[in-house]
Amino acid sequence: xxxxxxxxxxxxxxxxxxxxxxxxxxxxxxxxxxxxxxxxxxxxxxxxxxxxxxxxxxxxxxxxxxxxxxxxxxxxxxxxxxxxxxxxxxxxxxxxxxxxxxxxxxxxxxxxxxxxxxxxxxxxxxxxxxxxxxxxxxxxxxxxxxxxxxxxxxxxxxxxxxxxxxxxxxxxxxxxxxxxxxxxxxxxxxxxxxxxxxxxxxxxxxxxxxxxxxxxxxxx
Amino acid sequence: xxxxxxxxxxxxxxxxxxxxxxxxxxxxxxxxxxxxxxxxxxxxxxxxxxxxxxxxxxxxxxxxxxxxxxxxxxxxxxxxxxxxxxxxxxxxxxxxxxxxxxxxxxxxxxxxxxxxxxxxxxxxxxxxxxxxxxxxxxxxxxxxxxxxxxxxxxxxxxxxxxxxxxxxxxxxxxxxxxxxxxxxxxxxxxxxxxxxxxxxxxxxxxxxxxxxxxxxxxxxxxxxxxxxxxxxxxx
Numbered sequence: 040x041x042x043x044x045x046x047x048x049x050x051x052x053x054x055x056x057x058x059x060x061x062x063x064x065x066x067x068x069x070x071x072x073x074x075x076x077x078x079x080x081x082x083x084x085x086x087x088x089x090x091x092x093x094x095x096x097x098x099x100x101x102x103x104x105x106x107x108x109x110x111x112x113x114x115x116x117x118x119x120x121x122x123x124x125x126x127x128x129x130x131x132x133x134x135x136x137x138x139x140x141x142x143x144x145x146x147x148x149x150x151x152x153x154x155x156x157x158x159x160x161x162x163x164x165x166x167x168x169x170x171x172x173x174x175x176x177x178x179x180x181x182x183x184x185x186x187x188x189x190x191x192x193x194x195x196x197x198x199x200x201x202x203x204x205x206x207x208x209x210x211x212x213x214x215x216x217x218x219x220x221x222x223x224x225x226x227x228x229x230x231x232x233x234x235x236x237x238x239x240x241x242x243x244x245x246x247x248x249x250x251x252x253x254x255x256x257x258x259x
Numbered sequence: 260x261x262x263x264x265x266x267x268x269x270x271x272x273x274x275x276x277x278x279x280x281x282x283x284x285x286x287x288x289x290x291x292x293x294x295x296x297x298x299x300x301x302x303x304x305x306x307x308x309x310x311x312x313x314x315x316x317x318x319x320x321x322x323x324x325x326x327x328x329x330x331x332x333x334x335x336x337x338x339x340x341x342x343x344x345x346x347x348x349x350x351x352x353x354x355x356x357x358x359x360x361x362x363x364x365x366x367x368x369x370x371x372x373x374x375x376x377x378x379x380x381x382x383x384x385x386x387x388x389x390x391x392x393x394x395x396x397x398x399x400x401x402x403x404x405x406x407x408x409x410x411x412x413x414x415x416x417x418x419x420x421x422x423x424x425x426x427x428x429x430x431x432x433x434x435x436x437x438x439x440x441x442x443x444x445x446x447x448x449x450x451x452x453x454x455x456x457x458x459x460x461x462x463x464x465x466x467x468x469x470x471x472x473x474x475x476x477x478x479x480x481x482x483x484x485x486x487x488x489x490x491x492x493x494x
Contacts, residue, residue: 125280127382128389131289135390138293138351143343146300150315150322151342153307160309 282380284369289377291362292355325349325479332483337402337490341483344394348387349479352378356441356471360448360464376471379442381434388434391482392426399489407489429485433478440474 303314311319325346329338359376367374377383399407411422444467451460 122381123280123282124382124385125282127280127282127285127380128386130281130286131377131383131386132390134289134293135347135351135386138296139343139347141297142300142347142350145297145304146318147322147343147346149304149307150300150319151326153309153311153315154319154322157309 282372282382284372284374285377285380285383288358288364288374289355289383292351292358292377295358296350296354321350322346328476328480329483332480333487333490337487341394341398341486345479345483345486348391348482349475352387352437352478353472353475355383356475357468359441359445360467360471375445376441378437379445381438384434384438384441385430387437387478388430391433391478391485392430394482395485395489398486402490410489433481437474437478440470444470 299314300318303318307315326338326342328349329342329345332338333341355376355378359379364374399410412419413422444463448460448463448467451463
């Protein structure tokens, strides 16, 4: 960008150290103003050298190129450059850094906190579940032990009862057998005595009979 | 007011004037992108619950995606501090590109120039690439101190010029990849729309959406890869 110290632009700068925002049109006006001043100076020089023909030609060429330069500068104001680096770059850097701070505090930190808390809670619950399974195993073993003990108890009781009933049955059996034996013995004794009696009576009767027979047979 | 090229005159002394330009259309569209990116979490984190629904689900998915991307490139121990940087890189590029493709910017007529995606300007993409460069330098120096410069002669000292060149080509390629993709897509769509406004540009627009999303992902992944590579030390 053409920077030309000249009296013409000091009128604008006389407002002091104040940054002013102006449009592109003002820039064009300023450059043209500088161009006018420059062209005057050139024309004075041209008049002085127009005596010498070769110098005149050279001056003519020089003047043309010199006149073209401000025109190029003028065009350059409205160029649509693709690689146009300017103050936008640091402004975007500053915006990005501020956005980073804002997003960190508004989004990443709170949401991360909630997610991490949730993970922690789930992990705690999982650990709790694992401990419960140990307790369950212990309880299961206890239950089994109780069952075993109860089963043993009942079998012992059953056996005892069985033995007792068997014993009482035996006793009753013995008793009845003894009774029966006693009765049998009595009956036998009875029978014996009756047999003895009948034998004796038979003996008596036989004696009587034999006496009768003798009496009858032997007549005397 | 003429918006496309605002010129700021700083008058240092009465005999010299320098002027600095700003591409205001880029600033306007980048402000819109920033507004979108800030409005989304503000709305979504209003009522955070342990069992997420709707919008909270979406922002958690995005954060999980960014974390996974960063963790893949940088490793489990060191990825946490870099999630904001990579996340902002990915989200800003993604939303910029898609806003340029989806939002009806042509409705707003500017006297000079026109509104489009902020990433179609070389200043934006070079700014992001320079930030990535600075980030991976900072990461390397912070983690390894001055022995970070040992990586330049790392496989063999013969590769020293190539390694130095790499420090220039990395930001160059990052910036031009993004810039070229977005600008070219916009120009092609503009040409198609000026030729046949009805149906024909639509496949190109869809392709543009796809490639611009891929470019956001690539930029973020490469940034994370460079940072991870400069932190990882000797193999």
